[in-house]
Amino acid sequence: xxxxxxxxxxxxxxxxxxxxxxxxxxxxxxxxxxxxxxxxxxxxxxxxxxxxxxxxxxxxxxxxxxxxxxxxxxxxxxxxxxxxxxxxxxxxxxxxxxxxxxxxxxxxxxxxxxxxxxxxxxxxxxxxxxxxxxxxxxxxxxxxxxxxxxxxxxxxxxxxxxxxxxxxxxxxxxxxxxxxxxxxxxxxxxxxxxxxxxxxxxxxxxxxxxxxxxxxxxxxxxxxxxxxxxxxxxxxxxxxxxxxxxxxxxxxxxxxxxxxxxxxxxxxxxxxxxxxxxxxxxxxxxxxxxxxxxxxxxxxxxxxxxxxxxxxxxxxxxxxxxxxxxxxxxxxxxxxxxxxxxxxxxxxxxxxxxxxxxxxxxxxxxxxxxxxxxxxxxxxxxxxxxxxxxxxxxxxxxxxxxxxxxxxxxxxxxxxxxxxxxxxxxxxxxxxxxxxxxxxxxxxxxxxxxxxxxxxxxxxxxxxxxxxxxxxxxxxxxxxxxxxxxxxxxxxxxxxxxxxxxxxxxxxxxxxxxxxxxxxxxxxxxxxxxxxxxxxxxxxxxxxxxxxxxxxxxxxxxxxxxxxxxxxxxxxxxxxxxxxxxxxxxxxxxxxxxxxxxxxxxxxxxxxxxxxxxxxxxxxxxxxxxxxxxxxxxxxxxxxxxxxxxxxxxxxxxxxxxxxxxxxxxxxxxxxxxxxxxxxxxxxxxxxxxxxxxxxxxxxxxxxxxxxxxxxxxxxxxxxxxxxxxxxxxxxxxxxxxxxxxx
Ligand code: ADP
Numbered sequence: 135x136x137x138x139x140x141x142x143x144x145x146x147x148x149x150x151x152x153x154x155x156x157x158x159x160x161x162x163x164x165x166x167x168x169x170x171x172x173x174x175x176x177x178x179x180x181x182x183x184x185x186x187x188x189x190x191x192x193x194x195x196x197x198x199x200x201x202x203x204x205x206x207x208x209x210x211x212x213x214x215x216x217x218x219x220x221x222x223x224x225x226x227x228x229x230x231x232x233x234x235x236x237x238x239x240x241x242x243x244x245x246x247x248x249x250x251x252x253x254x255x256x257x258x259x260x261x262x263x264x265x266x267x268x269x270x271x272x273x274x275x276x277x278x279x280x281x282x283x284x285x286x287x288x289x290x291x292x293x294x295x296x297x298x299x300x301x302x303x304x305x306x307x308x309x310x311x312x313x314x315x316x317x318x319x320x321x322x323x324x325x326x327x328x329x330x331x332x333x334x335x336x337x338x339x340x341x342x343x344x345x346x347x348x349x350x351x352x353x354x355x356x357x358x359x360x361x362x363x364x365x366x367x368x369x370x371x372x373x374x375x376x377x378x379x380x381x382x383x384x385x386x387x388x389x390x391x392x393x394x395x396x397x398x399x400x401x402x403x404x405x406x407x408x409x410x411x412x413x414x415x416x417x418x419x420x421x422x423x424x425x426x427x428x429x430x431x432x433x434x435x436x437x438x439x440x441x442x443x444x445x446x447x448x449x450x451x452x453x454x455x456x457x458x459x460x461x462x463x464x465x466x467x468x469x470x471x472x473x474x475x476x477x478x479x480x481x482x483x484x485x486x487x488x489x490x491x492x493x494x495x496x497x498x499x500x501x502x503x504x505x506x507x508x509x510x511x512x513x514x515x516x517x518x519x520x521x522x523x524x525x526x527x528x529x530x531x532x533x534x535x536x537x538x539x540x541x542x543x544x545x546x547x548x549x550x551x552x553x554x555x556x557x558x559x560x561x562x563x564x565x566x567x568x569x570x571x572x573x574x575x576x577x578x579x580x581x582x583x584x585x586x587x588x589x590x591x592x593x594x595x596x597x598x599x600x601x602x603x604x605x606x607x608x609x610x611x612x613x614x615x616x617x618x619x620x621x622x623x624x625x626x627x628x629x630x631x632x633x634x635x636x637x638x639x640x641x642x643x644x645x646x647x648x649x650x651x652x653x654x655x656x657x658x659x660x661x662x663x664x665x666x667x668x669x670x671x672x673x674x675x676x677x678x679x680x681x682x683x684x685x686x687x688x689x690x691x692x693x694x695x696x697x698x699x700x701x702x703x704x705x706x707x708x709x710x711x712x713x714x715x716x717x718x719x720x721x722x723x724x725x726x727x728x729x730x731x732x733x734x735x736x737x738x739x740x741x742x743x744x745x746x747x748x749x750x751x752x753x754x755x756x757x758x759x760x761x762x763x764x765x766x767x768x769x770x771x772x773x774x775x776x777x778x779x780x781x782x783x784x785x786x787x788x789x790x791x792x793x794x795x796x797x798x799x800x801x802x803x804x805x806x807x808x809x810x811x812x813x814x815x816x817x818x819x820x821x822x823x824x825x826x827x828x829x830x831x832x833x834x835x836x837x838x839x840x841x842x843x844x845x846x847x848x849x850x851x852x853x854x855x856x857x858x859x860x861x862x863x864x865x866x867x868x869x870x871x872x873x874x875x876x877x
Contacts, residue, residue: 135259135325136180136183139176139329142179142335143176143177146339149169149172150170150339152343156346162216167208168339171204172205172338176332178198182195183263188244188253188254188264191255191262196240196242197240199240199241200237201331203240203278204237205335207230213307217296217299236274249268250268251268252267253265253267254266256326263326279318286311287311290308300380301399306344307341309341313334313338314334316334317329368457368458369382369456370457371455372444373416373444373452374453377401379393379398379399379401382455388457389432392406392409408430411439412439415427416453419441419453425441425442426441426442430457434461437460439455440456441454442456502553505550506553507837510858511767513543514838514859515764515767515770516539516543516860517544519773520540552687552693555693556672556692559693559700560672564696568609568724569611571607571609573604573606573734576615580622584623584636588626588634591629594632594634595633595634596634596636597636598638600640601732603640605729607648607726608723609723610701617697617698617719618654620694621694622634622636622654624717628656628658628715629656630659632658633657634656646724647723648722650720652720653718655715656716660713660714665677671692673689674692694717704719705718706718754781756874757783757801758775758780759804761786761805763786763787764806765786770860770861771784771804775866783798788816788820791805791817801830801832801874802832802834802869803832804836806837807835814836818833818851834869834873836861838858838859844856855872
């Protein structure tokens with residue numbers, strides 16, 4: 135029999151040791167107390183069984199009362215906690231006090247006689263036991279036991295009605311309780327010294343170990359839950375490895391209300407979208423991820439849900455789910471996304487604006503081409519007719535008027551040309567076309583074009599040309615001339631007395647290249663320092679108090695800088711107000727003939743004015759056809775051609791031209807471009823397709839379309855040359871000479 139009591143002590147100590155080994159932080163605090171009390175109580179039973187005198191036995195017997203005084207109390211506290219019920223602290227304190235008083239009385243019953251009025255130690259089969267005569271304290275003890283019996287059973291039964299409490303655990307707790315009660319009621323079944331209670335306590339230890347193992351995860355979660363839920367809207371739920379639901383805190387139910395209908399220990403399935411998201415996340419974890427996140431939006435609040443492994447110690451025991459209000463972060467994300475969208479939209483708008491600007495530019499170019507054509511056509515007539523007046527009138531004053539008309543007409547034309555050039559630069563359509571040119575010729579031509587104007591204003595025009603400049607260079611001489619002419623024209627325009635100087639110097643020379651330095655300086659009105667920066671802006675004219683009477687559009691310098699920019703150069707301006715200005719730039723040109731050009735004046739170069747010195751042209755036999763839809767233009771062309779003895783045939787449409795050409799052969803055909811019904815290019819295509827002209831017949835494009843670059847367009851369309859309207863007699867003569875005389 136004594137062995138039984140020894141065994142009970144040893145086994146309960148062993149079970150407590152197992153508990154200690156399996157104990158983890160976070161496990162309900164009631165467990166260790168229960169596991170300490172049980173071996174002590176069992177020790178009490180052993181001590182009674184081995185007691186040699188009654189006092190010893192009574193003290194040991196008092197220890198057994200830990201059962202009703204404290205074991206029941208902690209069992210009760212545990213069950214309350216298990217059912218998530220809270221006992222007011224005062225009640226716990228009162229129960230503790232009652233327990234303490236009772237145990238004090240029990241241990242000291244030998245001296246106080248409150249528990250037992252009388253006790254006697256008996257010994258049967260080597261086992262001691264007490265025969266007791268119960269005192270008043272024992273009645274109080276029974277009341278206490280009765281109280282615990284009632285509340286514990288009520289709470290355990292209540293736990294069965296709660297959804298979020300594991301029914302298995304409730305059943306286990308109930309079993310433990312029933313076994314202890316049964317053992318208590320059984321008394322001494324086989325032997326007056328035999329007690330079933332130590333065995334029932336052993337049983338309860340085993341069951342608690344099972345419960346502890348089962349609810350381990352839940353309790354771990356519970357600890358985490360309490361700390362997290364205190365921080366606000368963070369929720370916490372846990373599942374075991376088989377996705378058995380273990381429990382959750384209230385905030386989780388706000389996010390995933392479906393969990394409220396799930397029993398603890400129930401395996402969750404993908405019966406609703408939230409559960410399937412949880413299961414998907416768990417899948418991700420099983421595939422090696424540490425955590426998986428998904429979002430749920432409920433009542434305009436976005437929750438971030440993080441699913442991760444649930445560790446007990448360092449062992450994975452399940453999955454935990456953490457929910458948190460992610461609205462702020464979501465808002466941030468939303469703002470970020472909005473910003474990105476905004477950026478995308480902005481770049482789309484930019485693209486659209488660019489396209490719009492491009493098409494606007496194209497429209498502008500087309501408009502300018504059209505305008506230029508429309509303006510040039512009447513000017514063509516005015517200047518053409520005026521040319522006739524100049525040539526045919528003998529009256530001095532009439533010739534003077536005509537001269538004025540000619541000058542103003544030319545100014546008007548140069549303004550149109552400037553606008554066209556400028557718009558081309560703006561559109562980026564200005565191309566630099568390189569050709570070989572004679573350096574001396576260029577300087578000489580520049581001199582010729584400006585000298586007269588300078589002279590008429592009483593200005594000295596000085597040219598300092600570096601004789602060591604290479605004889606032939608390669609570059610876009612037409613644009614270089616345009617730049618220098620613009621600067622020289624300005625110098626003359628803005629200078630009242632003194633001089634205008636053009637200096638062209640060799641700045642540096644290297645393998646096959648020369649850098650020429652061009653300076654145009656004057657002793658004119660100069661430019662105020664504050665105006666220097668804005669001079670090259672388009673349509674910008676400065677110092678208007680002084681310059682009001684001087685003609686200008688404010689485009690000259692904008693074109694100069696645009697062209698220089700195209701040639702990788704830039705304009706430098708230095709000026710002193712009322713003293714004069716210097717405009718300079720440097721330009722790299724390829725050297726074709728490195729021989730020094732020498733004195734440009736003495737050079738036997740081909741000058742633009744050369745034709746003037748040549749014999750008068752007389753071509754009465756030249757078979758010439760002019761095609762133009764404008765009667766006035768036809769008249770002007772006819773008159774100008776007649777200056778060279780030519781009697782031209784005139785037709786006013788493409789169809790007529792084709793008709794005439796199929797009947798008669800011509801030496802030269804002047805074909806207008808813009809005509810209604812069939813334009814010049816279409817007519818030329820027909821001519822070429824039907825072989826209507828001989829091989830040596832020159833077809834010249836006659837056009838008021840003066841946009842830079844059109845010459846190339848006409849040549850590529852198959853015209854032999856290009857003559858712009860208003861027809862300049864020298865240009866007409868050049869063409870007649872080239873195609874009728876020189877061939
Ligand atoms: P504009 O057609 O008015 O001459 P430009 O673009 O050629 O246009 O010149 C812009 C302005 O720069 C002129 O209006 C004038 O005030 C000033 N400017 C240009 N060249 C000179 C110069 N050589 N001396 C003084 N001012 C000049």
